[in-house]
Amino acid sequence: MSNTHPIEATGLVKRFGEKTALDGIDISVPAGTVTAVLGPNGAGKTTAVRILTTLSKADEGSANVAGFDVATDPTEVRRRIGLAAQDATIDPLLTGFENLVMICELHQMPRKAAKARATELLSEFSLADAGSRVTGGYSGGMRRRLDLAATLVADPQVLFLDEPTTGLDPRARNELWAVLDILVGRGTTILLTTQYLEEADRLSDDIVVIDHGRIIAQGDARSLKRQVGGDNIGVIVLDANRLEDAAATLSRVTGATAVVDAPNRAATAPTTAGVAGLADVARALADEGIEAEDLGLRQPTLDEVFLTLTGLPILEEDDERAEEVA
Amino acid sequence: MTVTTPTTEITIDVPVGGETEPHKSLGVFHDVWVIARRGLIHMKRQPEQLSDATIQPIMFVLLFAFVFGGAIQVPGGGSYKEFLMGGIFAQTIVFSAFGVAMSIANDRKNQAVDRFRSLPIANGAVLGGHAVANLLKAFLPIVLMSITGFVIGWRIHSSAVDAAHGYLLMVAFSFAMIWIGVLLGSLVGTPEGVTGIAFAVLFPITFIASTFVPLVTMPEPLRTVAEWNPTSSLSDALRELFGNPNTPAVPSDPWPIQHPVAYTWIWIVALVVIIAPLAVRIYRNSITD
Secondary structure: OOOOOOEEEEEEEEEEOOEEEEEEEEEEEOOOOEEEEEOOOOOOHHHHHHHHOOOOOOOEEEEEEOOEEOOOOHHHHHOOEEEEOOOOOOOOOOEHHHHHHHHHHHOOOOHHHHHHHHHHHHHHOOOOOHHHOEHHHOOHHHHHHHHHHHHOOOOOOEEEEEOOOOOOOHHHHHHHHHHHHHHHHOOOEEEEEEOOHHHHHHHOOEEEEEEOOEEEEEEOHHHHHHHOOOEEEEEEEOOHHHHHHHHHHHHHHHOOOOEEEHHHOEEEEEEOOHHHHHHHHHHHHHHHOOOEEEEEEEOOOHHHHHHHHHOOOOOOOOOHHHHHHO | OOOOOOOOOOOOOOOOOOOOOOOOOOOHHHHHHHHHHHHHHHHHHOOOHHHHHOHHHHHHHHHHHHHHHHHOOOOOOOOHHHHHHHHHHHHHHHHHHHHHHHHHHHHHHOOHHHHHHOOOOOOOHHHHHHHHHHHHHHHHHHHHHHHHHHHHOOOOOOOHHHHHHHHHHHHHHHHHHHHHHHHHHHHHOOHHHHHHHHHHHHHHHHHOOOOOOOHHHOOOOHHHHHHHOHHHHHHHHHHHHHOOOOOOOOOOOOHHHHOHHHHHHHHHHHHHHHHHHHHHHHHHHHHOO
16 A cells, blocks of 8 residues: 555556567656656557556556556556546537436446536536537537546546647646646646646646656656756747847857747747846847847747757657557 | 636536545446446437337338338248248347447447446446347337338237247347347447448348248258358248248258247357357457557
């Protein structure tokens, strides 16, 4: 039993035929915290989630979730977790209400209690009016809300969310983020996967970066960003003729070499000085009389993180789907 | 300038984070019924998918009775409409495997399989639920065809016991065909594939038989295939049990033709004893990795 770390996995290995999807992964999530598993398509994120949620068996290694071994006590694990899979897996032919009642009942709630819980959840997730409609006609955001409600029916200790914001518009994404904040505030332990550093940064206490089934970096967002050289300052000039001047100014102020993107009239340079560095650049550009259309501080993208950590760009291996059907 | 996108108001008052004890198991029958109820709702919401159990058999009764009926003579004499009913019943029951296979394949396509497997439900509850839903579904065409048959002049001429035996045989054969459906759905895996297989395999099986025409009209080797085809024996068994006209069996006929009821029961038992466990195993393998 591990009450301090409701998710505890060591040495997870999973092979699909010749391909090694997971090549020795250790994950440990302290109670009441959020860990983000960050990686490109095909890195093994979904495979890891499937093993931790008892859907798939690891070839090597072991995992304890909510105090039970996923391999030997899957039912006990299932009673204590919620899973929101990559594609919301709600039944398109059932109404929102019927979906939730069914999942409550399969969580072993008597029918009356199941109906009460379903009604409660629908209203909490602003789906009370849509509850009597077949979910096939729901918007992506509504489906995701219902899916999230479904993961909460049984008071889960541990919640798994596999790329929860993929395909969501900004509004739906904000809703989801707000819900996760509430859940963490109430003591839920969460593991989520994402392809976006920004999302991992916004939501999680700890980030695990995986690639080709291995962990290539781990830590909180700040330490991770330190490893990859902090933020970037980007400028887009109004007059294309001044781009070279702008790049020179940017290089001089940041002390790094600015990368020029001529077609977009943009120059970018890494900085560790944060907002102060941005102010310095703004002042220097004004002094030089260079007009900027846009100037901003932005976090490195996952591509940039990967480039720094692995020295290689992300190789798109679109085999996440293959893992799912395997 | 920041633009705040409006968000839907979400509050969470239900217990989360493991505030309450997990619920005690309510048992396998509870889980099977919950999943069966879902299957029944699916049927209700997809009337077009139900057509193989509703419109199609009624259409076949009317088509064969009135379009082909005049051209087909029952060798032993008697009404072709009455001869036809046993065959239509048999064809619909054999074809019911298609609906089962579709629901198994759709579960996989919609990832319902994963949803169920992440829940604390009893072993075998998902397949059990499919089986119960499809068994209940099987009553629908049997009732509809009986009514349609009655309207066009089909009558049961046998004793109540034989008639009940006939209906029992239909329900039992429907149950056996569920496992063929599970096997097909697990092996093929996609709804599109299931549709293809159904029309390439199930249709010929239901036609190369005494379903619509007496076997004496068929050339060899088609006739031998038809004689041993359980669709023939089910058709013949129903004709015998309902006291409807059929081609009289002669001593040179193979055993299934002479003993259609026994031969049909042997098939039912064999399908349940051999195919059902195999189907369950293949289904399990198809959903786990």
